[in-house]
Amino acid sequence: xxxxxxxxxxxxxxxxxxxxxxxxxxxxxxxxxxxxxxxxxxxxxxxxxxxxxxxxxxxxxxxxxxxxxxxxxxxxxxxxxxxxxxxxxxxxxxxx
Numbered sequence: 001x002x003x004x005x006x007x008x009x010x011x012x013x014x015x016x017x018x019x020x021x022x023x024x025x026x027x028x029x030x031x032x033x034x035x036x037x038x039x040x041x042x043x044x045x046x047x048x049x050x051x052x053x054x055x056x057x058x059x060x061x062x063x064x065x066x067x068x069x070x071x072x073x074x075x076x077x078x079x080x081x082x083x084x085x086x087x088x089x090x091x092x093x094x095x096x
Contacts, residue, residue, distance in 0.1 A: 033058075040052055
């Protein structure tokens with residue numbers, strides 16, 4: 001199996017508008033919940049009530065996702081703004 005393992009490095013991860021993407025998805029889940037809510041009786045009668053609650057769960061998890069990606073984005077920007085400190089890899093002093 002080892003001879004079929006690729007020998008090249010993995011590509012860099014793609015960074016896009018993550019906050020906007022998660023926010024848009026959350027809005028879509030919430031809109032789907034609100035649109036289905038007036039028809040809850042029909043969904044319940046036909047055994048599809050879980051669709052309504054799935055949309056609400058998607059919106060709720062999306063809110064957690066928005067919180068997470070905003071903090072992640074802020075941390076990335078903070079790390080890029082501060083100069084990198086030299087790290088010591090061993091306990092010995094660095095020679096100049």
